[in-house]
Amino acid sequence: MSRRYFGTDGVRGPYGGPRVNEAFFARLAAAAGRFFREEAGGRLEQRVYLGRDTRESGPALEAAVAAGLRRVGLEPVSLGVLPTPAVSLACLKDRPLFAIMLSASHNPAADNGLKLIRADGFKLTDAEEVTIEGLLDEETTIEVTDVGGLEDLGAAARAYYREALAARFPNDLLRGWRVVVDAAHGAAAGLSSEVLARLGAEVIAIANEPDGARINNACGSQHPEGLVAAVRAHGARAGLAHDGDADRLLVCGESGALLDGDAIMAALALDALEREALPGRTLVATEQSNLGLDRCLQRAGGRVLRTPVGDRYVAETMRAGGFLIGGESSGHLILMEQNPSADGLGVALAVFSLAARKGVSLEQLAARLERFPAYSLTLPVVSKPPLDGLAGFSRALAGARHRLGSTGRVLARYSGTEPCLRLHVEAQSAEEARLVLDLLVAAARGDLSEA
Known part of the structure; x- marks a missing residue:
């Protein structure tokens, strides 16, 4: 049902x-x-x-x-x-x-x-x-x-969360680090800054003054422009952005390069594989993660186990299989030994700790993930008729999957939280991905205009 x-x-x-x-x-x-x-x-x-x-x-x-x-x-x-x-x-x-x-x-x-x-x-x-x-x-x-x-x-x-996170890391973990925090004027405002400062960081906080009306407005994980600009302007070693309830994470390196959920999962999982600390040699990710994540783990002797979109499906799969690292490309990331919920600040600290331990930049941590070229598009919809009931779109979708075979992926799903259809294509070349996406968009618009 x-x-x-x-x-x-x-x-x-x-x-x-x-x-x-x-x-x-x-x-x-x-x-x-x-x-x-x-x-x-x-x-x-x-x-x-x-x-x-x-x-x-x-x-x-x-x-x-x-x-x-x-x-x-x-x-x-x-x-x-x-x-x-x-x-x-x-x-x-x-x-x-x-x-x-x-x-x-x-x-x-x-x-x-x-x-x-x-x-x-x-x-x-x-x-x-x-x-x-x-x-x-x-x-x-x-x-x-x-x-x-x-x-x-x-x-x-609030105090318990703050102490639980700080206790997992050395007090001087971030000594010498300048870190920008974009709290999205949301639930982590003030709190993330407190924890980072507790661990020795010099903190520059932006979007850190919630007033009820500005949450996620041109800030936070969905709007990283301000974070990137602040990291560059202040010469920061790192930056992180939350969403409104701080279960989502986007990380920024010192160059202004952004690390999304796939890049963060790859870095943490590869390190765990090297330390023989990844149960089942398995990373759990959703169907939205880039195919390059699978290839990256396979080269290191691991695997990616896919779930439907939604961090709760990731968490359920992790619990059932005893897996420790999982998440979504969107930045919902779960470290099961730390929290059964996606935890933006907790995962950011784990990534910063990894960079500090290895003596590398965040950009270097992310470099081992080689992504397949990808294009995505979100189409607003008035209603959400079953996709398999849209004749033209169903034919186009089947044709696209046959065309790409094992060298790419096609995803098509309605958002579970917004009135839109999300389309995503990955292929060995950007040109091929763009062409396939255009064909799907045309078919979807044709069917949905009649829905």
Whole structure:
């Protein structure tokens, strides 16, 4: 059964829309509460942790979620503004019944969303989300008033995350490093700078003043121009950019070159292979990662195990197979020994530590990944009819895959969080990739204009 409300990473959309408003979130929280309470059986835990990013709509949605939880006899506890990976660590430490993170990740400030996190720090499976949607249909309207009186553990959760990260590395790890941090005016504002300074770095912080309205606006991991300019202007050794809830990472080297998720995964996995510390000699990545990542690992005696798009699928596969490194090209990266959630700051520290240990630049770490030429395009859509039901596009897609064979890849999927179709082509030459993409775009536009 397909999901109606949940997408790739929770429920997300414009605040005030049909899926992101106080009334809907109150009912959704109540349904989630019923699901986890029934799953817990005899466990008496009633606390549910609530985290959020810096969006203006966050406090109102937090109040709505709290009302929904109280409706089903649970005790909401506020963690305030906190990165998603910090919420996951708080769950691992304290074992609440579950947690809710209010964030639309890298989306604009006008959007918001809701993610569900288990007591073990992992996100839910598709089947579990379908079950919650069924319970949601049974929920009646919940009056949302000023709930007041929420226990606030935000300061403690923030301190625990900060100390947990700092404790993994030597206090002088970044001594002599100048590091630029773009916090996207989001949940990591101030926090990432504190941890980097604790480890000896001279920190230059940008997009570090959240006001509710500027989160992800021309800053953060989706807009790295400011990060690159600041790294060059300040002569920094490194830079890093978060998204709104700091589970995504983009790294910048001293030259201004950007390291995306594929480059970071390649560097960490190759080092682990050299140290015989990569279980199964396996890196877990999604179908969006460049084919060059597979070739890179194969040359070193490793392999890439692919999952559908979404960091929770990566995490599920890592847990099932006992794998330690995984992620997405978009920058959702998981080091399982550190956090079951994608953790932008935690992974950045691991990459910086690797560069320091080897005595090389970030650019040198990334140089072993040789990418296949690739082109991508995002097509806005009004609706999302099944792709296999689009006759012209289906023929074009099959033809493209036959044409490329083992020398390239074609990906076509609807976004799970936005109204668009994402197309991606990799080939041995840029010309071939561009040609195949153009053919797919023409076919998609022809079919979708009639959908």
